[in-house]
Structure formats: structure tokens, C-alpha cells
Amino acid sequence: MPAQSSPHALRPNTPPSTSLQALLDLTGATVATPVTTETIVTGIEQRSNAVRSGDLFAALPGANSHGARFAADAIARGAVAVFTDAAGAALIGEVAVPVLVREQPRAVLGELSAEIYGHPSDRLRIVGITGTSGKTTTSYLVEAGLAAAGLSTGLIGTIETRIGGRRVPSALTTPEAPQLHAMFAAMVEQGVQAVVMEVSSHALALGRVDGVRFAVGAFTNLSQDHLDFHADFEDYFAAKRKLFEADSPIAARTAVICVDDEWGTRLAGELTAPVTVSTVGAVPSGAATEGPAWSRSATSSGPADRRAATWQAGDVQATGGAQEFTAAGPDGELTVRLRLPGRYNVANALLAVATCAAAGVDPAVAAPALATVDVPGRMQRVERGQDFLAVVDYAHKPAAVESVVATLRGHLTEVGHGRLAVVVGAGGDRDAAKRPLMGAAAARGADLLIVTDDNPRTEDPAAIRAAVVAGAHELPATDRGEIREIGDRAAAIAAAIAWARSGDVVLIAGKGHEAGQEIQGVKHPFDDREVVAAALEALQTRHSPQTDSEDLTVS
Template sequence: MEIEKLADVIGAHVLRAPGHSAAAAPVTGATLRAQQVRPGDLFAALPGIRVHGADFAQHALDSGAVAVLTDQAGIDRAALIEHPAVREGRVSLLVHDDPRGVLGAASALIYGDPSSRLKVLGVTGTSGKTTTTYLLESALQAAGFGTGLVGTVETRIAGDRLDSAFTTPEAPDLQALLAVMVEHRVTYVPMEVSSHALAMSRVSGTKFAVGAFTNLSQDHLDFHRDMEDYFQAKALLFDGRAEHEVVCIDTKWGERLVRPHTITVSTAGDATWSATDVRAYPTGEQTFTAHGPDDLEMHVRLRLPGPFNVANALLAIGILHAAGVPTWAIERGLAEVDVPGRMERVALGQDFTAVVDYSHKPGAVAAVLDAARAQVDGKVIVVLGCGGDRDVAKRPLMGEAAARRSELLIVTDDNPRSEDPADIRAAMLAGAQEVPAAQRGDVIEIGDRRAAIAAAVERAEPGDIVVVAGKGHETGQEVAGVVHPFSDREELAAALRLCLGQRPKEPEETDVRRGQGDEEAS
């Protein structure tokens, strides 16, 4: 991509050292991380809360960046303007009032506008994004399409797996991923779209075949001013950038997104797509009939429990139908899905149910425990913590939701990050104690998460269900800036083996799925 063309398209002003008017080398890549610059890259030096990206320009320019996109404040930074490559005219400076806002469009241009050659299916909402994208991917594969996947647990390119750092990658990384997907003959890309990504323009420059909305409940109020600000960020996906829009209207937030052309889904009322004859089975499976436009019906079987997964599946059906996927492939694909860390069973022959789930917000905790209650006749035992350096207001609400819906709540640590874990647990316990004694089960505190999981298993009896909630697929626990290896699935399995008197699993037998989540993680 030639510098002048790039600047013209994004509306940036090009600066070069006096006496150096000749065009610089063309841009062949883009990044906003100085340490990841390769020769030929555009380095996006963005303003931040504490530092400015231009302060790291020396590393980027020494590594071969041929252009820098920044604002006027960045231009004034000595690390940039005094670098020999800038003074000698070997680097072009692209100046824009909102460099982050145009970075997505710039990255799309540099990587050949890959989303125009793909059908990107974007899913936003508080809960259900990951499950919905896995449902989409399975149905698309059943239909024989080449697929990619972008989300919290992992990124997949035509079956090859990559770790995910963010739910939705930064704009240059996203466009690079999409370009590689084009090279690998991918045609459909289910993608989770976080509120952070929308608010921070990470998906600017991305064309969506379908934009979809699951639900909204309290979360991320450490980033958003309030629920209305959170909603408005999600609503950006429905500003006309998607060819089709599919919205679950089971909440007031979804109803606000409906326009004349919107495809609606609902488990409880009239909509373009609705569900009847829902039947849940003790195995956790469930079936229902989906009713769509022109009297279309689909008979759906899911391995995933809970009413919220009926809503997720119905949303997936609406997306897939809008994208032109045949009915038979949708039915087959949805029946084959298990989602890592989402009501994921750990079954080693014990006489009670044990599951790991990613629920880390009040609404999700309530929904998961209601689903757990419907699966068993015995007690509901839940292990739950809250993440540090995140929305503090949700902690007592999560404690309250768990205490109200369980016979035993074990409050423990999640990812305390830089906070004192005891303070986080205290906030959760305060919420739990607000529930009248007659309306809640026992509540105990065990800070060590491994010990908390073991205690839950020790207390389980035939017919009970143990729910280890909060971390789901994650394979690390962040404490005081250090990420220690930790998997709820592996710890739950280890506790079950000990309970059953089985030998410990050897390290080489362990199936570790990487992925530590992002700003939309716990």
C-alpha cells in the first residue's frame, strides 16, 4: 500500500522531513505494538491513558517501520520526531486527530480488505457469544464450508488453532488474521465482538455479513460509565455496517435494537424465530422446535443444558439462515457442539454431576445455576470467585445470585490480579449474606481455589451437581502480576480421581487448552 493512497483514504496528513518529498517505501503490514514491528510495517502510535505510543517509536523505527500513524501529541514526542529515520526522510508520518478510529480502515487497506472476501458473522452481547460462535462454526462445517473462528477461547483458521489474547483482536491483528483466512480458502468467519472492540474501533474496516446480539446484563462497568454506555457500545454493531442484523429480543436491550429489517429471535414471545416444545433431559441435553419465516421448522437437539442455550441456539439459527446455510446442515451442526468451559462436564464415573463454566457476571451465574438446578434432584454446590481489577459493583451481586441458588456456596479466589484476594471475597460474602437465611444455602470461604474445588467434591453426594464457575476454559490464575498454571477442569478432575480412589493422571495425558481471556474475561 503506497503511503499517499493510504493517507488519502483515511484522511491523514503526511509529514516528511524538509527536503525529503519523495515517497517512502510502501507499507506491507501494520501493528500498534512497537516490539512486534517488522520491516515495512506501519506503526500506529496511539494515545493511551498513561503513556503515548509515540514514546516507543525508537524501537519501532529501529525494527524497520516505514510509516507512523499518530496524532499531533505523538508528533511532538522526542522519541519519534528526533529519530534519524524521521529526520532523514526515510519514514513518513501520517497525522490524524483520531488515529485509533482510522486504524481499522488503514489495516484493512494494507491487508487487501479481506472481510470483503469473507462472510464475517459477528456476535456481540454480555453472555453467549462464545457458545453461539461455536454453534455457527459447527453448522457451517456440516455444510462443507471452510471456516475461521475468532473468540475468547481460541482463534481457528481452517482447523488450525491459535491462542486468543483478546476476545476481539486489535485492528491490525484482526485484519492480518482475516487475510490469512482468505489465503486458506476460508469462506465464513464466526467472530465474537466485544464492547471494548466496538468502543475502541477494533472492528472498524471489517465488513459483516451478519451482526447479532445475544443479551445484556451488568458487566464491565470498570470500562463503561454505566449500563447505557455499555449498551451504546454494543449497539455500534447495528449502525448499518452489517448486511443482516439478528437480535434476541428476550430483554429490553434487544428490543431497543429492532428496526424494520431486523431478524428477531425469542424463546418467550413473537419473533421471526421462536422455540416451542423445549424438553430437557437429565444428561444435560435438550431438544426443541424452531419456528421461522414462511412456516419453516427445524427440529433441534443440543448437548448444552439451560434455557439460555436454547436462546443461543435460536440466535445461531437466525444467523445461519440469513447467511444462506441449509436447514439440514444447521440441524446436524447444532447437535454436535460441545463448548470448552461452558457447562462442560467432567465425568470420571462419579455418582454426581460435575461441570466447569465460564460464568463470571451476575446474570450468567444465575442462569447457569438455574440450569444446574433443572438437571438434578440433589443439591447444587457452587465454587465461585470474582476477578480483580474489574467491575467491583458486580461482586456482591454475584455472591447474592450464587447463594440464592445453591445449597452450598464456596467463595474462593478467581484471578485477583493486583488486588487483595480477601477484599474481593469479602465483597462477595457481603452480597451472599444479604440473602435471608431461609432463602439461601450454606456459605463458606476457602481462598485457595484448588482446596475450594476439592472441598466441593468432598461434600457432593449421589444426585448432586458441583459447578466450578468463573474461569471456564482458562489455564492460568493471575495473582500479583504473575500468571500461575491453573485449570478448573484439571483441578476438578484431580479432585474427582482422589474422591474415587483413582491414580493421578500423568502430565503427558493432560489436554491443556490455552487461552486466558481478555478484558471481557473474569
């Protein structure tokens, strides 16, 4: 694969030249070996095998090893200087290039990277989207709205990175700071005007977005995830909050906050003049209008009434997988149409419209573009002529599983018949507390739940499955359907497909767009969409698609 095909290798063709002295002045670093006035830096990299001639090699301390151990390799590849801490300098010893030493070098890595690449985010309209669920979908919707206004756009996210229409896969939801600023510089060079990016809690906590100047920051929601990384929910919330808090160097100039959950309400209450969006009360005809208690009363720190939100959704009309609703904003109402089903996608779309408006795009221009958006691996239908619906979705958190199951159960209620099968697992080396919650969320709405392997990583797959199964069995038998455990994911998918009959729905949850399954450090090729397609093609008894499954157009 060419170097430029990697999202972490995207760089400007003509990078700025920065004197080493300017970097010393910026960081306050000292020099362990002499610096010459002729030393010029044209890039920065923290992986030795990706160093290019003219780079500053950032040799940072890591969890298992110190980057300074790879300094010799970086210098051999063309690094003109090394940036590290005292421990790193001791490991490096005497070398032929200057060694810059600063305690806690990671703390200034973002600003350092921005300086080396000429502060490219200053020349872009950057929209950052954070939250537990909905970041990817909202990013695609916002990108479509910005492009409809004639802006040349870039997108950085879980599924892919797009620069000037060129698509490359993403390795991280948010790249490390050196790669991120290099990507921004490449975007500027290629004429990009606005960038939409997902901003994960890891990126915020680890400083990956340091040095970025966000025009707009958007918040979707907060639910249980990443508690293997964060100490607790408060720590998780605090990481997300960095995108918005006034004293943060990366704080977005405008904050757009969905206040449909208590965390969004709290965040909005702690900010000065945020734009708020709410879908509370915006339910399809025939749906229950009473939500949980928190949706009907204010928290102590939040707005007194969510109906006072800047943007509100109403008159939701859902037909199969398509839906439309009215978005009421500061300048009146407009109709938003979506190819995406589910109440949560109404929230994502309303947030997208408000975010486009905050970015300077006329909502009346942005809103129609949302009707064209499909999102890979998010409620993505797989059709091979069967007379039932097969859907692949990335839902891998309890709240996301619950929302997707409720959406598909709602479809069955709408058409008046059919059963729902759910295939789900949980990832290894991640928040173990969410595993039984995922089992319960899936079992509560499924006629058949098949617990299988997700990405077990280095853990015992059977132990992970046992936790998910235990959560499912905690529900009374009257509140759940059949529960099976099939470790082999392909076999589990095939079993669900074989179980389905005309008018049923089969949901394969957890991996969505992913093209691999990680087991004991090895990533094996595995794409749920391809496996579902193969299982459907293996069926010999169902050939004619029925109207019920065709009515649900999902992506």
C-alpha cells in the first residue's frame, strides 16, 4: 500500500520550514546536544518507521516502552532532531543530531505539531463532534450539509478519512497530534475549506487534538462506554467537556449541545450561551410520549425546560426506514428528511442542522442534503433476495444496542408481524461492566438472542460471552425470548439467518463497518456484511423479497 494511502501518512506536498530555534522557544526545551542555526524542520513524527527526511522525531514515554529506544532508527531515516524527556535523552546518549529535552513532552506535542505545519486549523472551519453514540452518523450528516453550501469538505472519523473527495481508512477515531496537523495541512493544500471530525474521549484526554482551533463543537450524548480507560462517568464526562470549557486551549468558539440526556443538560448548564437541541416530545404518531423522569424535569444545573432549546424537533413521521420531522430553530421551521430510521437519528439530524447553522451555513440549504446520506455499517441493510430483513449495525454499547433494537422492534410493530433475532457479543480488553448490560439490552427486545464473539482481543472469549449471557438471563423469562450461545461469529450469523422466516428481522450488532476480528493480537479478515451476504446466498428456500422488508431502506 502506498504511504499516502495511510491516514497517518497524509502530509502536505510542500510543508512549511521551521527553524529548530523557533521550536525551542515554543516548547521551552533545553538542548542536550548542540543545535545549529541551519537545522530546519519540515515535519514531525512519533513512529520511527514513518519518519521522513527533515522530521523532528518525538520520542515519547509509552506504557510499555520509551520512544527514545527507536531514536537511532528515526535518525537513520532522516530525522534532523529528537524531542524527548530526560529519561529519553539518557537512553539516546550521544547522537549526531540535536536532542531537545522537556519534561512531559506530550503536553506540548499538539502545539508543536501545529507550529511545524503552519497552524493549518486556523485556515479551516473545523467542526468537532463528541459523545458516546452518534458521532459518526452526525459527522456524515454535517459534512453533507456543509458540502451543499458549496464548501470543499474533509472528514476524519471512525470509518474513513476524506480529503477533497479521496477516501482512505481510519486507524483511530482521532489520529495522534502529529498526524492530525499533517492531515489538516494536506487538506489546506488541496483546497479544503471545512473539516468535520469525530473527537473521542481518548483524544481529548490524551491531547491528540491539542493545537486544533475548533470553530464548532457538538455534543451528542453520554452513556456507558470506555470505563476501562476512564475512572468513572465523571472522568468520562470531564474528558468530553474539554472540547467546550472556556479555559481549554481547544475550546470550540461555538458549542452545540443535545440536551436529550442528563449529561447534555448538565453540560449546557455549565456553558455560556450554548446552542441547544432537543427532541424530547418529538415522537412518532402512536408512540409513548412520556420518557424517563429526567426527560420531564430539569436537573439542578441544566435548563429549566428542554422545550426552551434553541432547536427543537417535532412532527416525526416514520415510514419504514425513512422518516421526516420538523426542525424549529431561531429563524423558523424547516422539514428534514432522512434515509436513516430511529429516534436517535432524529437527534443526530437535528444536531447536524444546528451545527451547520453554527458553522455559518443556511439551515435551509443544509437540511435537504441530509436526505442523501448513507452511513456504512450503521443500520446497513444486506439484501440477497431474501423475504426478511437483515441489518448490520455498529451498536457496541448498551444504550446503542437498546436504541437499535427498539427501532427494529418498532418497524415490526408498524408492519404488523414478524420476529426479531439479535446477534451480539462484547469486545475484550475493554469495559467489562457493560457486558451484562449489553446482554440485557439485546434480550429485552429479541425473540432470539445469539451471544457470540466480537473482538475478544487477548481475553478468553468464553468468559466474555458468559458475562453477556448472564446479563440476558437476569431478565425474567416473560421479558425475553430464546437465548443461544455460539462462539464462532460466522456460525452465529448463519444460525440467525437460518432461523428467520418471511417478514422477520435479523440484526447483527457490534462490528458494523469493521473488516477484521481481533483474536490474541491477530486481526483476521471478517466483515459482518460479507458474512451475512454469504449466509443469505447459501439459503436455497427463499428467493422473493417481500414488500415488508423492502419498505425499510436503511444504511
